[in-house]
Amino acid sequence: MASVSASDVKQIVVACEAGMGSSVMVARQLAKQLKSQEITVVHSPVNQLAETPHQIVLVHRGLSARAKQAVPDSVVIIFDMFLGDLNIAKLVGALQNGDTISDG
Amino acid sequence: METPSQMADLLQLAGITLDATASSREEAVSICGSLLVDLGAVSQEYADAMWEREQVFPSELGDGFAIPHGTDESRQHVMFDQLVFVRFTEPVSWVNEDISVCVGIASQGDGHVEILGNLADLLMEEESAHTLRTSSDPEVIRDLILKGA
Numbered sequence: 001m002a003s004v005s006a007s008d009v010k011q012i013v014v015a016c017e018a019g020m021g022s023s024v025m026v027a028r029q030l031a032k033q034l035k036s037q038e039i040t041v042v043h044s045p046v047n048q049l050a051e052t053p054h055q056i057v058l059v060h061r062g063l064s065a066r067a068k069q070a071v072p073d074s075v076v077i078i079f080d081m082f083l084g085d086l087n088i089a090k091l092v093g094a095l096q097n098g099d100t101i102s103d104g
Numbered sequence: 105m106e107t108p109s110q111m112a113d114l115l116q117l118a119g120i121t122l123d124a125t126a127s128s129r130e131e132a133v134s135i136c137g138s139l140l141v142d143l144g145a146v147s148q149e150y151a152d153a154m155w156e157r158e159q160v161f162p163s164e165l166g167d168g169f170a171i172p173h174g175t176d177e178s179r180q181h182v183m184f185d186q187l188v189f190v191r192f193t194e195p196v197s198w199v200n201e202d203i204s205v206c207v208g209i210a211s212q213g214d215g216h217v218e219i220l221g222n223l224a225d226l227l228m229e230e231e232s233a234h235t236l237r238t239s240s241d242p243e244v245i246r247d248l249i250l251k252g253a
Binding site: 016017018019020021022024025026027028029032043045047060062063081082083084 | 157160161163165166167171173174175176179209211216217220221223224225227228
């Protein structure tokens, strides 16, 4: 199980199938919430994850297997809702508290 | 950074329909695709890819909104970045919820990121989401999405 310390997180990538719809919206919401943390949030199609620098991958449940396959050593956080997801809120809290973040 | 005029081009009044009717998810996505084709933003191949993608991975966001769009491969059939706003007089049964508004997306690159981010912000706010659901004025909807929350 991959994990990363909050202080080492510089870039989070939100992945979706095409990288043009839902990942864009999730990335925007997350970037707003992490404004004061100096963490960059980008979005990407899931098949370009390996070429996109990141410490954490955020992906919808339906694509989580593909994401884990693409970047097996990365921390992969799974969400179910594009707007107002609890797992994403938990991630924001962990980053703000300086916790260690694991797959989930 | 997008200039205001470029961003304004992403959603045209001609791309806003407030009284669409669809009896199925497929028909709803097809209405979005046809509108994008009519505007000259995409070819029919892209419109077809929107439905292919929708079947594999539904684009519903929650709160009655969905954002149908094509696949990564079908980006080659996009002539220019464009959004369409299609509201249905009766909600359309999707996978996990009923959808009353589809925002169809065509994009070659990241030109639409700002405006889609605006939409996400608007949906997180009760009042603006309500306006998007109920306003009968296409200009109000267009201005709201272009300006953001």
